[in-house]
Amino acid sequence: MIVPARDEARNIGAWVHDARRQTHAAQRIIVTDDCSEDGTSEAALEAAAGDPRVEVRRFGPPPRGWIGKTWAAHNAASLAHSEWLLFSDADVRMTRDALASALHAAQDTCADAFSMTATLECGSWWERQIMPAVGALILSSIPAFLVNDDRSRVALLAGGFILARREAYERVGGHMSVRGSIAEDRDLAERFKAFGYRVRLRDGSELLRVRMYDGLAQMWAGWRKNFFEGARRSPLIAAVFVVVTVAMLVLPVPVLALVGVLGAHTGLSAQQRRLALACAVCVASTALVRIARDRAIGFRTDITSLAATPIAGAFAAAVMAASAWRVMSGRGQRWKGRTIP
Secondary structure, X not given: OEEEEOOOHHHHHHHHHHHHOOOOOOOOEXXXXXXXXXXXXXXXXXXXXXXXXXXXXXXXXXXXXXXXXXXHHHHHHHHOOOOEEEEEOOOEEEOOOHHHHHHHHHHHOOOOEEEEEOEEOOOXXXXXXXXXXXXXXXXXXXXXHHHOOOXXXXXXXXXXXXXXXHHHHHHOOHHHHHOOOOOHHHXXXXXXXXXXXXXXXXXXXXXXXXXXXXXXXXXXXXXXXXXXXXXXXXXXXXXHHHHHXXXXXXXXXXXXXXXXXXXXXXXXXXXXXXXXXXXXXXXXXXXXXXXXXXXXXXXXXXXXXXXXXXXXXXXXXXXXXXXXXHHHOOOOEEEOOEEEO
């Protein structure tokens, strides 16, 4: 079990605790401290409580061309010699059966790379309105049924919990092959498929949970570093995303409300009725997608969350624009004290 960690003193203890109590006991539990400045290593060692399986390693800052997470994961993988490698994130919480269930499912489906979605924990009002909507956008743009179809080139692994067969991982080049990528989970999944390996993505909401970001400011910074990368750094894809998101998520509810007010006073013209119908279809479609996708992240869709769809849509469109601007202007993305080109 491998966890790259940078400034994760608040999370790493709980992760080590979960890793140590797995019913399928890991041979080694490697915490790779990526130049943390908040006592991450000390917190990990304290949680290890003398368990000889737990190792805390520091490999120094990433070389040119690498990002911190891929450098840390690459070095940790070189130390592990088991048939399967599990790469996780420090903010992921695992039930006792998480590893055993994942291994069983991977072997049962003959997978070479296996991943699970997690229950998305939202601690603030902003998180509850935005995070499930963003999750639905991601899961809709990269559907699991295509990820699990060996004939499809569509690929994705959830970065917080990736189980990889060592032989396959090494043959595709491991994290070295995606060393400069912010979206290393997606790119690694695509490498597996390109080499003819089986990739499987399953619902793990009953086994895993995660609180990705704490509050609005952290959500903005976190998603900003990812969104343009998700658009493969294509200005055209980013622009289409912004336009479609505004048209489908931001405008329908307020326009429908405005048309309703106008209709109550003056009646509706044929054009206004068509506009109202189009907006109603968008709202209904969004609700159906949310209900279907929210299950995979353990979120119970409610009226408040659906009503806040324009807010979530405006956030997604704005963060994509900001993400694209930072890369195209040469500023790069800023995350945990580092600038990522």
